Amino acid sequence: MKAIFYNIKQAFRQIGRNRGMSTASIFSITAMLLILGLFFIITVNLNLFTEVVKADYDLVEVYVEDDASQMTINKDIEDLKALDEVESITFRTKDEALKIMKKRWGESGYLLDSLGENPLPSSLLISIKNVDDAEAVIDKANALPGIESVKYYKETVEKLTKATNFLQTGSLIVMAFLVLVSIIVVSNTVKLTVFARSKEIEIMKYIGATNWFIRGPFLTEGIIIGLFAALVSSGLITLIYSKVVDIIGTDVVAILSSPLVPTDYLAGNLLIIFLALGISIGACGSIVSMRKFLDK
């Protein structure tokens, strides 16, 4: 306990003495974390978007004409079911379609109440055994009577998934690079302190201080720098993100049919991730900066 206080006191004194550099490194790590956070937000939202789209467009959707009789529809279903490629078929009425849309629009759902008449068609949702046979089913469905149009996005969804995966890998690489740069920035700041106190370190070693005792204050210094940067950047990102969600979240995005990840969920996770990152960046930075000094 005493040792912890000793370290924190030493570290703050050091940061005070080294104000310019400490502030500079807090800012640069904050900047790194901000960029990192941006990538994180994009990745998370893309993931959500992909999941939503996947769930929606996995099926071949056959829209039925409004004036098609129930008999025609039943006949169509029978015909489609007879196909080898078809796994199963669900019928969705106009009312069900509206209900689903209302649910998705969430708070803006009331907008749909002002519609005089339900504009959505009823539809047949067909799941296919094998994706490659989709074309045959689509052709068949198009040829049936009482069918307005056929929608199938599987390929698009797959392309989207591929693009998302690529983006994720890309952001991961960028993030790793940013973390590395941050570690170097911290290590250089702490190195200044280490140099300023090299005489002291040497004496400590002669007296028989353990490496961890010597490292303590420097490690704490790095961790405090990382901690500050983490708090500042996650605060900033949460603020900006909540504004963005406020402005476009409920209106525009609902129409794109995919919600944004809620601010509070994102903020909590971001804070934890940034704190962990900030602290480890700070700690790694100081350990790297002291490696040469503690060799012997």
Next chain:
Amino acid sequence: MITFDKVTKKYDGQIGIEDVSIDIEKGEFVFLVGPSGAGKSTFIKLILKEIDADSGSIFVDGQKVTELLSREIPFYRRKVGMIFQDFRLLPKKTVFENVAFAMEVVHKSKAQIKRQVPRILASVGIEDKADKYPDELSAGEQQRVAIARAIINNPTVLIADEPTGNLDPETAKDIMQLLDQINARGTTIVMVTHAKDIVDRMHKRVIAIEGGHVVSDKTGQYQYYKTIGGLRIHESDIL
């Protein structure tokens, strides 16, 4: 107390010390003399385990120094006090804090520090300087602070590297007296020096090193050989 058994240390092929065997008993006061580059610093660095020997073994206080793990080194060094020609005090700490620092490093309690530091300052004769900073002290007083710091954790061995190198002859004499007192209380002392007058006056065991070899090990006078034209000639034969 300190044993070197056929110890060799080379730097990129250059000899630091070669095949050196020395035995220093507990409570001895030993001078280590020789020209610069003879291997004295190598000897000290080996004792402190700042460097590793290429071959041979070193024992200090029953511990095999040559086989210490790096995590054991700090604990080993607490048994070996060290003072230097340039004192190596921390300029931004007072005399009290400089000495207390050595106790903080080994996790002594505040109460212990408060009790011990004034006692040790008194024993080296600078109890009235506790609140002064190093640059307010004379060179002799600074060396006393350094000695206080070196012995406060009760080391079994005290290594002194040219402790009188920066002092005038009178002050040097006082410091030697102080070291003699510390030695009389049972601490083994190894002192590296060039000061012939001090060595001769103290009349202790003198180990002379040259070219990485022990060339003389006797009690009494400064034994200093010079190599001239391939012959080792005793200083007294030339002068």
